[in-house]
Amino acid sequence: MTETNDKGGRKSLSLNKPLEVKKSTGDAGQVRQSFSHGRSKTVQVEVRKKRGAHTPTAAKPTLSAPAASGPKKTLSVGKSGAKKPAGQSGRGKDNRDEAALTSNEKAARLAALAGAREQAQRQQEIDREREAREAEEAARKAAEKAEADKQKKETERLAKRKSPEERRRAEEEEARRLMEAAEATKVAEAAVHREKKKAAAIEEPKRAAKPAAPSRPSARPAAGGADVDAGPADRTAGAARKKGKTPTRTTDDRGNPSAKRMGDQRRRSGRLTIGEALDDRGPKQRSLASVKRARKKQQMMQTAEAPQKVYREVIIPEVISVQELANRMSERSVDVIKCLMKLGIMATANQTIDADTAELVVEELGHTAKRVAESDVEIGLGMDDQDAEETLLPRAPVVAVMGHVDHGKTSLLDALRKTDVVSGEAGGITQHIGAYQVKLASGNVITFLDTPGHEAFTAMRMRGASVTDIVILVVAADDSVMPQTIEAIKHAKAAGVPIIIAINKCDKPAANPDKVRQELLQHEVFVEDMGGDVLSVEVSALNGTGLDKLQDAILLQSEMLELRANPERAAQGTVVESKIETGRGMVATVLVKRGTLRIGDNFVAGSAYGKVRALLDHRGNQVEEAGPSVPVEILGIQGAPVAGDDFAVTENEGKAKEIAEYRLRLEKEKKVTATARGTIEQMFSAIKEGTADELPVVIKADVQGSSEAIVNSLEKLSTDEVAVKVLLSGVGGITESDITLAAASNAMIIAFNTRANKQAREEAQAAGVDIRYYSVIYNVIDDIRAMLSGMLAPTLQEDFLGYAEIREVFNITKVGKIGGCMVTEGLVKRGAKVRLLRDNVVIHEGTLSTLKRFKDEVKEVKSGMECGMAFENYHDIQVGDFIECFEIKEIAREL
Incomplete structure (x- = not known):
């Protein structure tokens, strides 16, 4: 820019070079430029859109501005920014190229939209077909399920009226029908799968034979190797080639725009498959493993919907709870309770029912009932069976x-x-x-x-x-x-x-x-x-x-x-005696009736069981076995057998233990029943006659028989007034627990041919428990009889003393009435009991408080003598009344 002088001496502005205006490329348009001295020019410009748009762009326009003075020059600016001569570029030619590029781009865009629309239509048709098939399949399955439910209900209804054999045949027929239905379902699914494969095979050639969309014409290369008229995608590809990189594909194998170019922003997830690598995402098909899983799940659901009921043989004891009965039948307890309600029995799951009711419930639910008793555990002992004649030998x-x-x-x-x-x-x-x-x-x-x-x-x-x-x-x-x-x-x-x-x-x-x-x-x-x-x-x-x-x-x-017996069988016999020995524990003397008893045999004797550890003969020598009619002592007993109990050898220890526990439960039930009955009898006896005095004792003897004999003898001594209460009777020495029991009940301990250990003696001395040792049963009975006799109330005996006649009545101040009497028979004593008789009727009975002879108090007055008498707290006496004097003596009683 230079300065010049005008007329007024002022400086003026002028351009030394032409003015060039540059504007960003974009859509084509006209802009009017104004210059100094009233000059203006209209130029063609292009407005560039945002990055990523599909609108084709033209080459950047070349702006020319005339200089302030001198000839006009036109500059053309390309993409690379190099200036071109004016003869190589013109406005009319640029407009024609831009119109041609826009038409091609529009055609390509229309072709891409048509392809996408066709692909969407195909996908919709496939989805509609799949939905129709799924609806048809769901309807078919629903119909099959309804038919199966109907058949199941009908089968259950008929099963209640049929015999077990008919029910079994009906169940087999139903199972066969269900298997045939399952096979038919498999065949139908296989046919559908084959149809899908055929449809896919027919559709694939059609997709391959479809003509590709028309491609855009190649852009005219500009000077300097730049694609002036190329679209955004081509320019991006050219830039990538210049940098040495492979351009990203924007169309698929069939010439259609890819999903990413169509605006699908979904990111790839999971592992890369061939279809994703080729960018060929058609309608997704189910894999063979998925089909197998779905088929297996369907079979499982059918099996769960129609389970096969198992009919069982139910063992019913004498008493059983509702829950246990349901468990043995593999039924729900709710169903069992419903059956009981139909029978008119309201019971919960934890309540017990008898065997008859349980049998009715079992038969109602279709099972088979088998009645058993709790005593069946003893079956197999062979106590009552007979041996064959050829097996018997003399004994x-x-x-x-x-x-x-x-x-x-x-x-x-x-x-x-x-x-x-x-x-x-x-x-x-x-x-x-x-x-x-x-x-x-x-x-x-x-x-x-x-x-x-x-x-x-x-x-x-x-x-x-x-x-x-x-x-x-x-x-x-x-x-x-x-x-x-x-x-x-x-x-x-x-x-x-x-x-x-x-x-x-x-x-x-x-x-x-x-x-x-x-x-x-x-x-x-x-x-x-x-x-x-x-x-x-x-x-x-x-x-x-x-x-x-x-x-x-x-x-x-x-x-x-x-006399004969079979020695070649399991031993059986009788318990003769049982005792506890120090160092050997419980020892039982058994007489074998038949069979042979050997060391190591498992046995049961009453409520006791065990395993033979040793056998001793009547001389105390160990023997290996004992045959019929042989008495032996057995070591290894768990429990305390009672003399007279049956003895039997079992096959194993579990069997012996089960039988012993059953017998022990029976003994407890009998004791509870006897105690309850005795309590009621005692209650009525107490109401009627009063409660008897009890002498509590604890009895310990050397053998079971002696303890039993002492208990029986002492119970015979009991009367309505006094009784012996046996708190405990057993065999063996006296222990601390026996002392504790006796101290808690204030009882005495009878030790027959047994002794207390040192700890028991010290505890008994500290607690003041009396322990009496005996070796002869006579002494036990005599001492208990004497104790019971001392507990008896004494007998009251009345001894007559004499009669006195009232001949005069004296009224003395502060003393009351005193009768002057003559003793007519016997004698009278001061402090003795007296009766006042009037006309031979007893009107008063009391005590003689005063007996005087003249002015002196005397102890007694004999017959034929006069005396003064006064009663204690009684003064209604008259002349002519008689006084009977007597004494009360207490005489001890004996059993």
């Missing part, structure tokens, strides 16, 4: 020696065994039941059971008679038949065993065997000498006379009985 006879106390039973057995057992018995009497074996000179073996003769051991004698083959009734020749002799006869007859009479003590001067035979006739025992069939032998245990005849009689009687 030794079992002989029980019975009789009255002190008649020589144990002495006779010692003479047979050549032992001296009687010398070891306390008090010279037998208080235990013993089992022995005697081997005779001839080689024969006899098993003897020695029973006590005291009246307290009735249970022992009864058990001895029940397990024996022959009973030897020992009667003293000098004492004849006694009460326990009669009792032994009754036990033998009740057991149905033969009797052999052994008349003992025949060596004494006062012996009279004939008297014994005659007295036995009164009890229906007819000996051979009296024309009967009962053998009788006169023996002397002291001198040993007649023992051979007694042995011959036993062998003869056993031959007549033909």
